Amino acid sequence: MEPREFKSDLKPIWCPGCGDFGVLQALYRALASVGRPPHEIAFVSGIGCSSRIPGYTTAYGFNSVHGRALPIAQGIKIANPDLLVLVAGGDGDGFSIGGGHLPHAVRRNLDLTYVVMDNQVYGLTKGQLSPTSPRGRQTVTSAHGSLEDPVNPLLYVLAYGAGFVAQGTPADMPGLTALIEEAIRFPGFAFVNVQSPCVTFGEAEQQLREHKAQMKPLVALGHDPVDRLKAMAFAAEYGRELHTGVFYRNPQPGPTYEALVAQRQLELGPQALPRERILDLFRKSGGQ
Amino acid sequence: MEPREFKSDLKPIWCPGCGDFGVLQALYRALASVGRPPHEIAFVSGIGCSSRIPGYTTAYGFNSVHGRALPIAQGIKIANPDLLVLVAGGDGDGFSIGGGHLPHAVRRNLDLTYVVMDNQVYGLTKGQLSPTSPRGRQTVTSAHGSLEDPVNPLLYVLAYGAGFVAQGTPADMPGLTALIEEAIRFPGFAFVNVQSPCVTFGEAEQQLREHKAQMKPLVALGHDPVDRLKAMAFAAEYGRELHTGVFYRNPQPGPTYEALVAQRQLELGPQALPRERILDLFRKSGGQ
């Protein structure tokens, strides 16, 4: 399929130069390679600049509420496991208000692809501190500098046990496209953290030009993504180093949640009463 | 001070034999050693059998709502940093509904002590699956066995960057008491996961007698708690091995959040307008 088949008529509201444009392009390309038709894709997001992304595709989109994309996506995938289910959003959406859902989505291991556009800031609400903003960062809500360390999404998701963990940047479009494609193809929960610069409220040192200069591809560092502890060591450098590529890929991914559900349905299905006789269940307790 | 000075008149609602009795005793003793009078202690919990614990002490207690003990405790500590602030609750309270607050409480690094009574089950609501229940566990809400891996509280909290991470069991009362005391004395966020058996709904293999047999003190294994990566490796065995003792203790704990707040208040205080002149702030924008 062609990337343009995934492009909708809606005009992005993003600022000119926003990193999210690159993520969108990479996604179009990755989806084209994967080849599933748009109507078999459900694309869920929360709220934020980045979370507008589903509307810019021809997939079924669900631009839901702030922080709740993952639970909604899980409901979709369980209800219809045949769908390709994508999830996307921002660092605030995913790691702050939505951060409580992440470990559980990961440990359930549904076959979802979760792309976070991490710009270390709240873009849509105009520049507040985000959970990935570095300590000391001054923003409109941290006028005198923030007092806390940022979260470490890569390390967290590794600790949660995700089967596929990667980081990319639109400064390297082929790399980003490949990561997203690989994430989609990975049979289980896959996480791609994208360093997607906010040109309007982001830090000057966190723009595409700087990414190009600073980027350290993990392959170049000789990292073997089957080594989870090593992956964690690299991930621990989040915020100091811009590693790109696959941190971890489980070589023997376990069964997905939806596969286990299907298996259980198959096993128990024959025990079902006809729908009309469902109340019979309460007869046996009737004491006869 | 004496342990009994921390004991209130309220009779615990716990089942005879519940592990939480041991935790309560250990806490009384630890508090007695620490020596702060009860009225200078604020003790916050969520909802669950375990979350009843503040009421059984003579401290100021706040038996709040399910999952929100940590945010409430942070508000208390920031409002009055002189207080000794304790937080406690269950595995469901802390890692399921409250799991989203944990990384943020940790990275803010307030001087809080958080004790979780981890019994791998929802006790108060009578035996449902908990986030620490092992895969496949059959409970009233997982009649045919659970389909997901459990969370790993120790590994998570280490990934979040906590300065003090330990695990105990009431099967080893002196050990548990010492851990709680050390956690309280630690100047920053301290986490103690207590394997506290539920005699009524818990698994037969997760009772005090089994703990006594299976317990592996980390000291005995030669673990040096300054090694965070090693701590993570031990923590990764949560659910398979019962390690007790200190997994990690930051030898150079950073400043606490409340210390930074106090510093900022001190720095900016002199810039304050008298309260009555607060509206003057809007005069300068008046265009003169």
Place this chain on the structure above:
Amino acid sequence: MRDDLVFGMAGSGGDGIVSAGESLIAAAAADGYHAIMTKSFGSQIRGGESSCRVRIATAEVLNPGGALDVAVALNWDDFTRFGAELPVSGSTVVLYDARTGIQPHEVPLVGVTPKEVLPIPIADLAREHAGSERAKNSVVLGLVAGFFEVSREGLLNGLRRRLAKKGEEVLRSAERAFAAGEAWAAAHPLREPMPLARPAASAPARMLTDGNEVCGAAAIAAGCRFFGGYPITPSTEIMQFLSREIWKYGGAVLQAEDEIAGIGAAVGASFAGVKAMTATSGPGMSLKSEIMGLATIAELPLVIVNVQRGGPSTGMPTKAEQADLYQAAFSAHGDAARPVLAPTSVTDTFWTTVQAFNVAERFQTPVIVLSDQEIAQRKETLDDIDVGAIEIEERRRPGEGELQDYARFTLTASGVSPISQPGVRGGAYLASGIEHNERGAPTASGALHSRMNEKRFHKLEPLKRRADLFRVFGDEAAPVGLVSWGSCAGVCREALAHARARGLKAKLLVPHLLYPVAEEVYGDFFASVRAGLVVEQSHQGQLYRMLRMFLDLPRGVRSLARSGANPFLPIEVAERLHAAAEALQRDGGSARQPQE
């Protein structure tokens, strides 16, 4: 002969008094009686005091009843702790364990002289005949069978089934204990015997279960194939039921990490085209309200069950209250209406839950089912329901033509627009919580916002004329009327019967649809009414206030409301109704039936 008996029993944790109650109601159900059982426990998680009430009758049982006909106290401390739940009156027969050492005239029942007070060596009989005091509850069952002639065979069968797996020896002991109880009763007949009448010979063995299980069964019958939720008392048994059964029907249960994720997953499943449900109690409802609003604006069908308990906040998790009605109708920010339905009994929970799915699907809206702790957790005999005959509705999906240039939120005359789902070619759209145009694209236009609000409210209008979601009892043109909902409705039905038996011309309206307020249906009901009561278990009298929002109630219609865990008694409501009627008469009207 009595055709209706209310038993109340209390004991300590080990006494097995609740399991005696379970045996009693099971035997009654098997015999074809109608029955209701409620339980109450002390604050200990396990092993504390416990009690139960069992009401057994030959005709339909509408509520757990008022004062006890028979009180059984294994010890007085425990019994009196349940004072409110186990009210003793001048017509109560009290049986208690003589072991307590208390003399009949000394029993700690203040302000009341029971009809008969019998000390019985219950523990001694158990020890003597069964070798263990653990058989006390079997003695009690024997006493019940002996004194009141309730389902002797059923009770014995029940004992056998229950103890089968405990081995022959235990079973024999229990049978001996039972026999000892029976024998004791035979040897010490009541001054005024009060045997229960036999059910009609034609009476079938009845099904027996509680409101939560029925709710789960109804969901499956209505086609629900996804449940997302988080445990909370007193709703958890819905999830527990579905976690056993739903897989068999090709569905799934997700125990989520919290209530928000639970409803989030359910909304996702509904978006994917599957009928979905979540269930919780008050605290969970509060947490779910943001996503309820999302379902409203994204127009996704969804059933949300709230098994109400005492509030606010954690409140009283094991007690019934009806104080979440405001929240059901008005929580979530913005103009976000959603239909609210309420069942009135265990049996009725089946029908109401199915209706909730039908309304959700037809109107593409979240629907709240407001159950309450009593209905949800009481055991009740069920009349047979012809499940196959209940109509099941499906959402309006787009046809081939509508998928040409598909617009999800097309402004139709009814306000309902065909809804597509992932997988359907040509049907892709953007669902969102942002205000949107007909195609789903975000908008900030006031004009569009108006039209979309209009659409979302307009589509619910037909509900206001759904008289089938209401039931009326009593005299059609009565000047005196009751309105009541939920578990209170059963109390009011009995109160109405009392009042009418005393000659009052009165009627009762029971709304199963609480919101939107069906102005026409109420209008019809109130047309003849000049005085009356809106009866409910909440401090604020929430239904009464809500009716006032939309209706000009007749002047004489007042609120009869009080906090949860203080259930109304039928007799009490009847008296208040009489008082209202009398006030009316003093004012010149008449609510009495002409004395023909």
Place this chain on the structure above:
Amino acid sequence: MRDDLVFGMAGSGGDGIVSAGESLIAAAAADGYHAIMTKSFGSQIRGGESSCRVRIATAEVLNPGGALDVAVALNWDDFTRFGAELPVSGSTVVLYDARTGIQPHEVPLVGVTPKEVLPIPIADLAREHAGSERAKNSVVLGLVAGFFEVSREGLLNGLRRRLAKKGEEVLRSAERAFAAGEAWAAAHPLREPMPLARPAASAPARMLTDGNEVCGAAAIAAGCRFFGGYPITPSTEIMQFLSREIWKYGGAVLQAEDEIAGIGAAVGASFAGVKAMTATSGPGMSLKSEIMGLATIAELPLVIVNVQRGGPSTGMPTKAEQADLYQAAFSAHGDAARPVLAPTSVTDTFWTTVQAFNVAERFQTPVIVLSDQEIAQRKETLDDIDVGAIEIEERRRPGEGELQDYARFTLTASGVSPISQPGVRGGAYLASGIEHNERGAPTASGALHSRMNEKRFHKLEPLKRRADLFRVFGDEAAPVGLVSWGSCAGVCREALAHARARGLKAKLLVPHLLYPVAEEVYGDFFASVRAGLVVEQSHQGQLYRMLRMFLDLPRGVRSLARSGANPFLPIEVAERLHAAAEALQRDGGSARQPQE
């Protein structure tokens, strides 16, 4: 001479039209005018179309006004996108950039012929005199100064201040552009000149700010020392203000991970004895409702600001609506009442916020401040407020005697019990969301639950008599009345003036206390009223319905309500009021003043 002018301007992102508006209102404020400015943007995050309205007058300005007196279009595409916000009428003077190439008779303003339409070479003047089109907004300011004689010096001073740091060259260019605009106006006088009257010579320079900043300032003035919250439009500026200022007063701001943690931390701070606040908008309110209920039952003072935006769900984040009233009063499960206050203007936000803290502390309860996007984000000139004179209340703390055998929830006559805090010896207690007895111990007793509900409602009763939380305008005994709240109230005050100027005897009630419904205050107001309107921006007419719950409204009082982002115009409300009065007259009454 005009004593009131409404300017409306639109352009593209780079045009700096909003910054021109900012300069205009700043100059007006410095000059002693009263003024209000509102802004509106397209959907692009940055660089899209933008617009503003600035209303300037010599007397108090009550709202942003209706149709524009002066419209400035830098290009027509952008201007027409804001059709609803920038209504042009037959008395509007339209200035637009001749560069658009559109002839005066062709301007895309359908169905209206403006008073004058002037094509002006704005871009050309900028390029010619300043060397860059970026100076277009300075030309516009020059035109405004030239045509309407508004604050010439103030505008120039403003330019200088704003551009000071951009260097001498930029400043000079801007000054030249300004002069060119002025010169153009001088050379092309309006057919009918409409200069703005000078403010009274005594008029002081006025403060200028928006409702969110004032809210933050009021919190500090009221003694708030802790803020916990999470960003959300249009409330974030409250947190932003406090994150700059509160430390100076020994306080702290916690940007929490979500709204639940934000209110959780605030509840914690309040428990610790510190005045605390959280602020959010609709979606955050939905999430906070569980902990609001906790604060209710634990009786902890807390101020919760909801800056309302369009709902349901994410809705329309940048538009005002008043549809969260139901939620404010009725969300959270159980019988969980909490007072709800609403400011009506930027200035008034100060007073209302302080009152909210006072009510919270006095009654030990969460209090909701219902602001809205318009009040919160519009800029307004402020009259001076004697902050020192506003009384600040503190919670009732236990005395020495009360700490003997302290019981936190003692049942007192007022319902308010002395509240201790950690650190106080003898005052330790258990706060909880579980129903409790006087000492705070958990209970499942229905009787206690009743008494505690009673206590929690009873303590709020005095609020119902707080006439000081209401304002009445107009003729005391008028037969025609308006009720309106929030940003709508300013519209209604102007509508009332219109109506009275046309001879109608009418009055207006503005509640700052929305809940509990102050039955007596409304009773007094409605005593003379036979027809009227409850005016508000919500589809459902939420205040109107809420009043009905507790009051028997006069028959002729109706709801005038519509969805948000569709603001009422004063003239429109005045006309509806006339219609109501006329209907009344036809019915035999009279609302006209005797023509003396």
